[in-house]
Amino acid sequence: xxxxxxxxxxxxxxxxxxxxxxxxxxxxxxxxxxxxxxxxxxxxxxxxxxxxxxxxxxxxxxxxxxxxxxxxxxxxxxxxxxxxxxxxxxxxxxxxxxxxxxxxxxxxxxxxxxxxxxxxxxxxxxxxxxxxxxxxxxxxxxxxxxxxxxxxxxxxxxxxxxxxxxxxxxxxxxxxxxxxxxxxxxxxxxxxxxxxxxxxxxxxxxxxxxxxxxxxxxxxxxxxxxxxxxxxxxxxxxxxxxxxxxxxxxxxxxxxxxxxxxxxxxxxxxxxxxxxxxxxxxxxxxxxxxxxxxxxxxxxxxxxxxxxxxxxxxxxxxxxxxxxxxxxxxxxxxxxxxxxxxxxxxxxxxxxxxxxxxxxxxxxxxxxxxxxxxxxxxxxxxxxxxxxxxxxxxxxxxxxxxxxxxxxxxxxxxxxxxxxxxxxxxxxxxxxxxxxxxxxxxxxxxxxxxxxxxxxxxxxxxxxxxxxxxxxxxxxxxxxxxxxxxxxxxxxxxxxxxxxxxxxxxxxxxxxxxxxxxxxxxxxxxxxxxxxxxxxxxxxxxxxxxxxxxxxxxxxxxxxxxxxxxxxxxxxxxxxxxxxxxxxxxxxxxxxxxxxxxxxxxxxxxxxxxxxxxxxxxxxxxxxxxxxxxxxxxxxxxxxxxxxxxxxxxxxxxxxxxxxxxxxxxxxxxxxxxxxxxxxxxxxxxxxxxxxxxxxxxxxxxxxxxxxxxxxxxxxxxxxxxxxxxxxxxxxxxxxxxxxxxxxxxxxxxxxxxxxxxxxxxxxxxxxxxxxxxxxx
Numbered sequence: 001x002x003x004x005x006x007x008x009x010x011x012x013x014x015x016x017x018x019x020x021x022x023x024x025x026x027x028x029x030x031x032x033x034x035x036x037x038x039x040x041x042x043x044x045x046x047x048x049x050x051x052x053x054x055x056x057x058x059x060x061x062x063x064x065x066x067x068x069x070x071x072x073x074x075x076x077x078x079x080x081x082x083x084x085x086x087x088x089x090x091x092x093x094x095x096x097x098x099x100x101x102x103x104x105x106x107x108x109x110x111x112x113x114x115x116x117x118x119x120x121x122x123x124x125x126x127x128x129x130x131x132x133x134x135x136x137x138x139x140x141x142x143x144x145x146x147x148x149x150x151x152x153x154x155x156x157x158x159x160x161x162x163x164x165x166x167x168x169x170x171x172x173x174x175x176x177x178x179x180x181x182x183x184x185x186x187x188x189x190x191x192x193x194x195x196x197x198x199x200x201x202x203x204x205x206x207x208x209x210x211x212x213x214x215x216x217x218x219x220x221x222x223x224x225x226x227x228x229x230x231x232x233x234x235x236x237x238x239x240x241x242x243x244x245x246x247x248x249x250x251x252x253x254x255x256x257x258x259x260x261x262x263x264x265x266x267x268x269x270x271x272x273x274x275x276x277x278x279x280x281x282x283x284x285x286x287x288x289x290x291x292x293x294x295x296x297x298x299x300x301x302x303x304x305x306x307x308x309x310x311x312x313x314x315x316x317x318x319x320x321x322x323x324x325x326x327x328x329x330x331x332x333x334x335x336x337x338x339x340x341x342x343x344x345x346x347x348x349x350x351x352x353x354x355x356x357x358x359x360x361x362x363x364x365x366x367x368x369x370x371x372x373x374x375x376x377x378x379x380x381x382x383x384x385x386x387x388x389x390x391x392x393x394x395x396x397x398x399x400x401x402x403x404x405x406x407x408x409x410x411x412x413x414x415x416x417x418x419x420x421x422x423x424x425x426x427x428x429x430x431x432x433x434x435x436x437x438x439x440x441x442x443x444x445x446x447x448x449x450x451x452x453x454x455x456x457x458x459x460x461x462x463x464x465x466x467x468x469x470x471x472x473x474x475x476x477x478x479x480x481x482x483x484x485x486x487x488x489x490x491x492x493x494x495x496x497x498x499x500x501x502x503x504x505x506x507x508x509x510x511x512x513x514x515x516x517x518x519x520x521x522x523x524x525x526x527x528x529x530x531x532x533x534x535x536x537x538x539x540x541x542x543x544x545x546x547x548x549x550x551x552x553x554x555x556x557x558x559x560x561x562x563x564x565x566x567x568x569x570x571x572x573x574x575x576x577x578x579x580x581x582x583x584x585x586x587x588x589x590x591x592x593x594x595x596x597x598x599x600x601x602x603x604x605x606x607x608x609x610x611x612x613x614x615x616x617x618x619x620x621x622x623x624x625x626x627x628x629x630x631x632x633x634x635x636x637x638x639x640x641x642x643x644x645x646x647x648x649x650x651x652x653x654x655x656x657x658x659x660x661x662x663x664x665x666x667x668x669x670x671x672x673x674x675x676x677x678x679x680x681x682x683x684x685x686x687x688x689x690x691x692x693x694x695x696x697x698x699x700x701x702x703x704x705x706x707x708x709x710x711x712x713x714x715x716x717x718x719x720x721x722x723x724x725x726x727x728x729x730x731x732x733x734x735x736x737x738x739x740x741x742x743x744x745x746x747x748x749x750x751x752x753x754x755x756x757x758x759x760x761x762x763x764x765x766x767x768x769x770x771x772x773x774x775x776x777x
Contacts, residue, residue, distance in 0.1 A: 037323070037325045037326075037758065037760035037761065037762050038324070038325075038326065038327035038328070039323050039324060039325060039415060039416040039762060039764075040415075040416045041327055041328060041416075042328075042418075043328040043330055043331060043332040043418050043439070044328065044331045044332075045331065045332065045333065046331035046332065046333050046338070046340050047333055048333045048336035048338035048347070049108075049338075050107070050108055050114070051114055051336055052336040052337055052338060052347050052349070053099060053104050053107055053108065053114055053115060053347075053359075054099060054104070054347060054349040054357070054359045055117075055336065055337060055349060056096045056349065056350055056351065056423060056424070057096045057117050057119055057141060057425070058430075059423075059429070059430035059777045060142070061117070061119065061141045061142060061143070062094060062119075062425040062428065062429065062430050063428055063429070064141075064142060064143040065094060065119040065121065065138050065141070065143060066091070066094065066427065066428035067143075067428075068138060068143050068147060068149070069091060069121055069123075069136075069138060069149060070091075074149060076089060076123065076149075077089050077127060078090055078091060078123070079127075081427060084126075084174060085126075085174060085178075086126050086174050086175065086178050086256045086258070087126045087127055087131075087256050088126055088127050089123060089124065089125045089126060089127045089128070090123070090124055090126075090174075091121060091122070091123055091124075091427070092122045092123065092124045092133070092170065092172060093120075093121070093122040093352070093353075093399070093425075094119055094120070094121050094122075094352075094425035094426075094427070095119070095120040095351050095352040095353055095424070095425060096117070096118075096119065096120065096349075096351050096352075096425075097117070097118035097119060097120040097137050097139070097152070098120075098155070098656045098657075099115055099117075100115075100653040100656075101370060101371070101542070101651065101653060102653055103115040105370075105548070108360060116139055116140030116141060117139060117140065117141045118137045118138060118139030118140065118141060119137070119138040119139060119141065119425075120135065120136075120137060120138075120152060121135070121136045121137075121138055121149070121152075122134075122135050122136075123135075123136060124166075124169060124170075124172070124174075126166065126174075126256050130166075131165075131166035131256055132163050132164065132165060132166055132169075133163070133164050133165075133166065133168075133169040133170070133662065134151060134162055134163045135151070135152040135153075135162030135163075136149050136150065136151055136152055136162070137149070137150055137151075137152040151163070154654045155654055155655065155656050155657055155672070156660060156671050156672050157655075157672060157673055157676045157677070158660075158666070158669065158670050158671040158672060158673055159669075160671070162671075164224055164662050164666060164671050165221075165223075165224030165225065166224075166255070166256065167220075167221050167224050167225065167226055167227035167254055167255065167665075168220075168221045168223070168224030168227075168662065168665040168666045169662065169665070170397065170662065170665075171216065171218070171220055171229070171665075175253070176216075178253065178256075178258045178261070179229055179251055179253045179258070179261055180204065180205065181258065182251055182253075182258070182261045182262075182263065183202075183204075183214065183231065183249065183251060184202075184203060184204040184207075186249055186251070186263050186266075186276070187201070187202040187203065187249065188202075188203055189276040190266065190276050190279055190280065191203065192280075193279060193280055193283045194212070194233075194247060196283070197246075197247070197268070197283070197288070197289070197290045198212070198233075198245045198246075198247060198290055198293075198294070200212035200233070200235065200245065202214060202233065211235075211236070212233045212234065212235060212236065212245065213233065213234050213235070213236045213240055214231045214232075214233060215231065215232055215233070215234055215240075216229050216230060216231050216232075217230050217232070217387055217390065217391045218391070218392060218393065218397070218664050218665060219390075219392055219634055219638075219664050219665045219666075219667055220253075220665050221665045221666065222633060222634075222666075222667055222668045222669075223666060223667075223668045223669035224665070224666055224669060226252075226254045227252075227253050227254045227255075227665075228250055228251060228252050228253060228254075228264060229250070229251045229253050230248065230249075230250050230386045230387065230390060231248065231249050231250070231251070232244060232245075232247070232248050232386070232387040233245050233247050233248075235294060235295075235296045235298070237296075237298040238298060238302060239298040239301035239302055239507065239706065240298070241483045241507035241508060241509055241510060242298075242301045242507055242508060242510045242524070242525065242528050242705065242706075243294050243295065243296070243298060243301070243527075243528065244294065244387075244510055244511055244512050244528065245290075245294050245512060245527075246268050246269065246290065246385075246512035246514075247266070247267075247268050248266065248267040248268070248385065248386045248387060249263070249265075249266050249267075250263075250264040250265055250266075250267070250386060251263060251264060252264050263275070266279050267385060267386050268288055269287075269288045269289070270384060270385055270514065270517075271287075271288065291515075292512070292513045292515075292526065292527045293526070293527055294512065294526070294527035294528070295525075295526060295527065300525070300705075300706070301507075301525075301705060301706045302706060303706050303707055321410070321414060321415060321764075322414045322440075322442040322443050323414055323415050323416050323762070324414075324416055324440065324441055325758050325760060325762070326758055328418070328441070329341065329342065329441055330342075330439065330441060330473050332418060332439070334420075337349065337420075339439065339473070339475075341441070341473040341492060342473070342492075342494050342733075343363050343364045343494075343496070343729070344361070344362070344363055344473065344492045345360075345361075345362045345365075346358050346359065346360060346361040346362070346492075347359045347360050348437075348475065350401055350422060350423070350424065350437075351401050351424070352399045352401045352402050352424035352425060353396050353399050353400065353401060353661050354373055354374055354375070354396065354400060354401060355374055355400040355401040355404055355477065355479060355488070356374070356401075356404070356437060356475065356477050356488065356490075357371065357372065357373040357374070358371070358372040358373070358475075358490065359371055359372075361498070363496050363721075363724075363729075364496075364729075366546055367544045367545075367546065367547075368498075368543065368544070368545060368616055368719070368724075369498075369541055369542065369543055369544065369719075370542040370543070370544045370548075371540060371541075371542040372490070372498075372500075372539065372540070372541050372542075373539065373540050374400065374488065374537065374538070374539055375396075375538040375539060375540050375641065375657060375658040375659055375691070376394055376395070376396055376536075376537065376538040376641060376642070376658065376659045377394075377395040377396070377400060377479075377481070377486060377535075377537045377538075378392070378393060378394050378395070378534075378535070378536045378537070378538075378627070378639060378642055379391075379392070379393045379395075379484075379509075379533050379534065379535050379536075380392045380393075380533060380534050380536075380627060380628075380629060380632070380634075380635055380639075381509070381531050381532070381533040382520050382521075382531065382532045382533060383511055383517065383520045383521070383531050383532075384514075384517055384520065385511060385512075385514075385517075387509075387511065387531075388509075388511050388520065388531040388533075390634055391509070391533075391634075392632075392634045392635045392638075392639070392664060392667070393664070394638070394639075394659065394661070394663060394664040395479075395481045395486075396659065396660075396661035397661050397662070397664050397665075398481055398482070399424075399661075400479050400481065401422065401424050401479075402424055402426070402431070403479045403480050403481045404422045404433065404436045404437070404477045404478065404479045405422065405433040405436050405478075405480065405774070406433065406434070406435050406436065406771060407419065407435050407436065407437075407438050407476070407477075407478060408767050408771075409435075409438075409767040409770060410764065410767050411767065412438070412476070412478060412487075413438035413440055413474075413476055414440050414442060415764050415767075416440070417438040417439060417440035418438065418439040418440065419434070419435040419437070419438055420435075420436070420437040420438070420439065421433065421434050421435070421436060421437075422436030422437060422477070426776070429776045429777060430776070430777050431774065431775070431776055432774065432775040432776070432777060433774055434771075434772035434773075434774070434775070435770075435771070435772065436477060437475065437476070437477045438474075438475075438476050438477075439473065439474070439475055439476075440473070440474055440476075441471055441472065441473050441474070442471060442472060442474055443469075443470070443471055444470030444471055444472055444493070445470070446470050447467040447468055447469060447470050448468045448469065448470035448493070448494060448495050448730055448733075449466075449467070449468045449728065449730050450465075450466060450467035450468065451465070451466055452464075452465040453465070454743075457743060458741050458743050458746070459741070459745075459746030460741040460746050460748065461741075462739075462741055463740065463741060463743065464738065464739065464740045464741070465739050465741075466736065466737065466738045466739070467736065467737055468730045468733055468735065468736040469733070469735035469736060470493070470494065470495075471493075471494055471735075472491040472492055472493040472494065472499070473491070473492045474489055474490065474491050474492075475489075475490045475492075476488065476489045476490070480506065482509075483506050483507040483508070483509050484504055484505070484506040484507070484708075485504070485505045485506040485707075486502060486503070486504055486537075487501075487502065487503040487504075487505070487710060488501075488502055489501045489502070489503075494729075494730070494733060495720075495721070495728065495729055495730060496720075496721045496724065496725070496729045497718055497719060497720040497721065498718065498719045499621070499716060499717070499718045499719075500539065500694070500716065500717050500718075500719075501621070501694075501714065501715070501716040502537050502694050502695075502714070502715055502716070503710040503713060503714045503715075504535055504696065504698075504708055504710070504713040504714075505707050505708050505709065505710045505713065506707050506708060507706075507707055507708075508524070508530045508531065508700060508704050508705075508708065509531060509533075510524065510528045510529060510530055510531060510700075511528070511529045511530075511531045512527060512528065512529065513525075513526075513527050513528055513529040514529065517529070520532050521700045522699075522700050522701055522702065523702075524700065524701070524702045524704060524705050525702075525705060529700075530700025530701065530704055531700065532697075532698065532699060532700055533698050533700075534625070534627055534628050534629075534695065534696075534697055534698070535695040535696050535698055535713070535715075536625065536626060536627050536642040536693050536694075536695040537693065537694050537695050537715070538641050538642060538658055538659065538691060538692070538693050539691070539692050539693075539694070540657075540658060540689060540690075540691055541689070541690045541691070541692065541719070542651060542689045542690075543601040543616065543688065543689075543690060544687070545601055545602060545603040545606070545614060545615055545616060545724070546603045546605075546606045546614065547603060547605070547606070548651070548687040549603065549605060549685050549686065549687065550601050550602065550603050550685075550686070550687070550688050551582040551583070551601070551602050551603075551604055551683065551684045551685055551686075551688070552582065552583045552599060552600075552601055552602075552648045552683055552688060552690070553580065553581070553582050553583075553599070553600045553601075553602045553613070553615065554580070554581060554582070554583055554597055554598070554599055555578050555579070555580045555597065555598040555600070556578070556579040556580075556592070556596065556597050557576055557577075557578065557596040557597070557598075558576070558577060558578075558579050558596075559574050559575070559576060560574070560575055560576075560577055561573065561574060561575070562574070562575040582602075582604075582684045583648060583683055583684070584682060584683070584684055585680055585681065585682065585683060586647075586648060586649045586650060586677070586678045586679065586680065586681050586683055587647065587648060587678065588640075588643065588644035588646070588647040588678070589644060589645070589646055589647070589648075590626070590644055590645040590646065591620050591624060591645045591646070595620070598617060598722075599617070599618045599646070600615040600616065600617045600618070600722045601615050601616050601618070601688070601690065602614065602615030602722075603615065604685060605685075608723050608724070608725065608726050609726045610723075610726065612723040613723065614723055614724045614725075615721075615722045615723060615724060616719045616720065616721060616722060616724060617719070617720045617721075617722035618646070618690065618692070618717065618718075618719060619717065619718040619719070619720050620645075620717060621694075621715065621716030621717050621718055622714055622715055622716050623694070623695065623696045623697075623714060623715040623716075624645055624693070624694065624715065624717065625645075625693070625694075625695050625696060625697055625715070626642060626643055626644050626645050626693050626695075627639055627642040627643050627693075628697065630643055632667075633667060633668065634667050635667050636667050636668060637667060637668055637669070637670050637673055637675070638659075638663040638664060638666055638667040638668075638670040639659075639663075639667070640673060640674035640675040641658040641659050641674040641691065641693075642693060644693070645692065645693055646690065646691065646692050646693075647674075647690070647691040647692075648683050648688055648689070648690055648691070649677050649678065649681075649683070649688070649689050649691070650681040650682065650683055650686050650687065650688060650689075651686075651687040651688060651689050655677055655689075657672055658672075658674050658677075658691055659672055659674065660672035692717055694715035694716065694717060695715050696713050696714070696715055698713065734753045734754065734755050735755060736753060737750055737751070737752065738750060738751045738753075
């Protein structure tokens with residue numbers, strides 16, 4: 001067949017996708033060839049093999065659970081949260097309870113009934129003689145005669161089960177209201193000083209004279225036996241995170257009796273003052289100053305175009321787009337959140353605390369992963385002032401799922417992407433964030449495979465040349481957790497590999513600029529310094545390669561001495577070889593130096609045609625890091641999950657989580673201690689779980705203004721087939737070209753495998769027109 005084209009249709013937003021002219025391997029299109037692309041068509045429907053066992057509890061379940069726990073017969077003595085105080089019992093959180101794997105497998109792999117769902121309910125029990133936070137499980141659902149409520153204790157190994165001391169609990173609005181009178185008084189006592197130093201005063205959040213905002217940090221306790229609040233102040237506005245002022249206050253807020261709350265002290269100029277009098281005396285003596293004034297103007301820190309920077313040449317043209325011009329090649333069961341794509345199949349789920357999760361991930365009908373879920377998104381800061389030096393964030397504490405919301409079509413996700421809602425319980429209703437998750441197939445930006453052969457003597461420089469199109473199905477969500485926008489991207493590639501990637505944008509949690517503290521971060525504006533910090537995000541990957549009996553195989557590249565009888569004169573010299581073995585016991589470990597070890601989850605009972613154990617390799621991507629600090633009192637035992645690149649444990653139903661969302665305020669006595677999950681158990685031929693960390697050491701820079709850039713703050717990992725098949729999985733892909741060149745005439749022939757290049761018109765709609773309001777149902 002004579003070549004009509006060697007170049008794909010240009011992905012340019014124009015009335016017609018042009019194909020090449022003949023003399024340049026291109027040809028023109030007639031008007032009759034033009035039709036409309038299927039860019040915005042719905043994904044074809046597919047019916048899930050079974051109902052989604054992991055689906056969130058329904059809005060009706062949320063309402064019924066709320067009524068159930070508030071019923072007098074439950075004897076929980078609950079107050080409506082809208083009317084509750086510190087000394088009341090009230091529901092803080094409702095979520096979907098994690099299902100035990102052993103129950104689910106008998107359903108999805110056998111004939112057992114679908115396991116019943118349960119709700120996870122967190123109750124703040126301030127009305128008890130010993131106030132606590134207690135987690136409960138409510139079910140089975142729907143609520144009926146068999147529904148009960150019981151403590152949700154079994155997943156937590158810290159010693160108290162689902163119960164934690166009051167002083168280690170979440171800093172919600174009730175606790176904030178409790179310390180506000182003391183904060184108001186302490187700041188009013190020094191209003192003249194803050195006015196003189198920073199041209200700002202704080203008389204309470206609702207007082208019209210207040211013109212600075214209070215922001216607190218965590219943790220608020222070490223072990224739940226005490227509690228404090230560290231507050232810094234900023235100028236208010238949309239970009240307040242980058243307009244901090246050098247003033248901090250620390251309050252002791254232990255217990256539920258607010259009359260016993262006390263002032264620990266004030267901090268400014270890196271000096272600590274126990275009382276207002278001490279602070280005023282130092283100010284009057286000229287010992288404290290505001291050397292680098294902060295600006296109230298925040299226009300410079302908004303994510304808008306800056307006219308003063310001008311316009312780049314040709315930027316008046318729309319940027320290249322990745323769109324599904326041939327129509328969607330993935331199928332979707334919206335009701336069951338089930339997806340099929342190019343041999344892949346999987347279920348999706350979502351919880352308020354953890355966000356987007358994946359279950360029963362199969363490639364060509366064979367299970368690779370039972371569960372893939374985010375476990376924690378943490379940040380630990382550095383500095384020598386109360387905010388940066390003491391700050392540790394665990395973002396599950398803020399309910400990662402509840403912060404996932406509106407995606408901008410064409411910018412956060414490609415035009416034509418399938419948009420899915422985010423839903424999660426919020427008290428007695430369900431919050432709906434439209435367009436919180438997107439699905440789309442995208443060009444990988446490179447062929448998945450290619451080769452050119454036989455350049456010598458051929459007029460065209462080759463005898464044959466072949467390339468296979470690379471693409472992947474992406475599931476993406478963005479969680480805006482305070483100042484940071486975490487982009488979570490899961491890519492299912494056509495070659496059978498899975499790529500997990502996280503990117504960070506949004507505002508720095510910055511500090512006032514201190515000229516003697518540049519070892520903690522760069523100066524990024526007149527009065528602002530970027531605080532250096534670690535971002536560590538942890539995942540759970542419960543591999544089930546064909547079955548649940550797996551091993552973690554390690555292959556070390558070692559250097560040995562070798563002699564060769566065909567070159568005896570060389571004597572002994574260095575050579576590389578493999579050392580292959582299965583890891584025996586549960587352990588935490590790091591990627592090998594120079595990448596000289598390969599880790600593969602294998603099933604030794606399943607072999608490919610060549611007798612090799614079938615498996616999936618763990619391939620490090622960009623910026624694979626772990627937490628830098630291991631012995632800080634603010635994270636010492638609550639962050640063991642973050643302390644290594646990788647870990648492997650034996651699966652147990654009572655170890656569903658690597659961390660607890662309440663761990664952050666219990667760094668010395670955590671509710672869930674990851675280190676206690678290592679019991680010298682075998683991970684060879686067992687049901688194993690791999691835990692892995694992604695993240696970045698955020699070396700702050702002026703280019704973090706106005707916000708950190710996704711292009712630089714990125715980390716990733718790939719799970720790739722390793723002898724899982726008998727050959728590379730590109731042979732059944734039709735998006736490819738095989739081109740030959742006659743050695744004498746140079747005549748080009750090619751095989752297009754029946755896949756014609758599209759010629760179509762594209763119409764894109766402004767994404768703002770499709771943004772939908774948040775709902776409560």
